[in-house]
Amino acid sequence: MKRVGVIGGGQLAWMMGDAAKKLGVKLVVQTPSSDDPAVAIAQDAVFAKVDDAISTGILAQKTDVITFENEFVNLDSLSVVENQGVCFRPRLAALTPLLDKYNQRCYLKDLGLPVPRFFAVEQPENLQSQIEDLGFPVVLKSRRHGYDGQGTFIIQDLADLQQKLNLHITNNDISQSQFLIEEFVPFERELAIIAARSVEGEVVTYPVVETQQEEQVCRRVIAPADITPNQAAEIEAIAHTLLNSLQVVGVFGIELFLTAAGKILVNEIAPRTHNSGHFSLDACETSQFEQHLRVVCGLPLGNPALHSASAVMVNLLGYEISKSDYQNQRQKLAEIPQAFVHWYGKTESRPGRKLGHVTVLVDHQNRDVISTIAQTIESIWYPTRKFPY
Structure with a gap:
């Protein structure tokens, strides 16, 4: 029986359950809580945050290959595990250009794929001139960990943008370089x-x-x-x-x-x-x-x-x-x-x-x-x- 480790125990891992039975696959999940959906269908579980690479090492001992239910992982830490011979599918190198949304945009553009115009928020004093090229409204996005609309904001004017950035810096102690701005696509x-x-x-x-x-x-x-x-x-x-x-x-x-x-x-x-x-x-x-x-x-x-x-x-x-x-x-x-x-x-x-x-x-x-x-x-x-x- 093939043993597959899944980093993440939400509904996406839960929905692998029937397929695992059909294919004769043993699922082992790494997830924070015993209440998470996939625990009910998994044959085993490692209870830890998905970015806990030490626990992923334990997961590796229980499985033949490790995959992902979500992308909220620490690639630097996981690379240590991968370098020890653990098989990740997809491999970490395939995830590297994608987890930061600004890097993802750059990667897609370099491939010649069509994307909205965008730039990273790095120097606040340049924001006005950069946005003039796009025109309002614009879309402000967190570069990491946004999903289901979280970390994505439709910005109507420069004052709205400054207020949103300042609010996030104050509340979360994060730098403006963790955002990108892209054109609003109608x-x-x-x-x-x-x-x-x-x-x-x-x-x-x-x-x-x-x-x-x-x-x-x-x-x-x-x-x-x-x-x-x-x-x-x-x-x-x-x-x-x-x-x-x-x-x-x-x-x-x-x-x-x-x-x-x-x-x-x-x-x-x-x-x-x-x-x-x-x-x-x-x-x-x-x-x-x-x-x-x-x-x-x-x-x-x-x-x-x-x-x-x-x-x-x-x-x-x-x-x-x-x-x-x-x-x-x-x-x-x-x-x-x-x-x-x-x-x-x-x-x-x-x-x-x-x-x-x-x-x-x-x-x-x-x-x-x-x-x-x-x-x-x-x-x-x-x-x-x-x-x-």
Whole structure:
């Protein structure tokens, strides 16, 4: 039996559980708390923060290969473990250009991939002249550890920018060099693609999807996206270029913008399985989670094709502070035809927290009907309010 260590014990690791059983893989997770979702499906666990490299050494003793559920790791510390002969997939060198979002932007630009204009916040006295080249509004981003909209701010003017920077410096004792600024892209739609690359260098891609965000958190994913064949081919080529350049062994999520003029821009790279690929659990021949374990274990890649005409995935976000398991709402969601409810088993709800998701398979691609399905799910889940915060 192949033993796979997973750094991180959240829902992404939890969703590897069924695939691990199918493939005969033993999962061991490194995660801070026994309450974390993946502990329930793992055969063993190392209880430690994900950036604790000493504990990762213990994880290595229990496993044949180590992979990642999230990117909140200390690469310098982990490199000591890797130099001791531990196999990481993806290897640390593939993660190095990506974990800092400014470095990620530079890497993508150097590859010739289309990205928004950007610069690092390093010298405050130069901010005004640099921003004049972009024009307001602009996007301010934390270079590390931002996710689900955290650490990302839409800035309307210079005073707003200075106030935001000063607030973060005061509250968190961090320097301005930990931010980047990029142009605000008035996109028509947000898109994403999941791609996997094997040990042998074979790359497969999942259907391009449309992601719908509210308050900078993903609310819905529609597969496949309503785009032209040329746009789909361009996005697939971006995925191939990126994964081959990095020599990745693993699954990556790539988020993109589609402008009104039909231009594709790369937004961000997630060096792991991704929320935009959750639909694959129920709608594809091989889910992104099974694909990831296949890649990590050196098994042949699976077929990523849809086995329904389309699918819609809706995130179940917390909208209150509660310890409820929302059983009544989950039962109603399960009664929707061709619906699959995935509940992550988290012990506490709070506004914006991802508690689960629902995927509905649809035997056509009528966007009005798909939109109605999503609205039905949200009317059941959010009975008294439109937004989760």
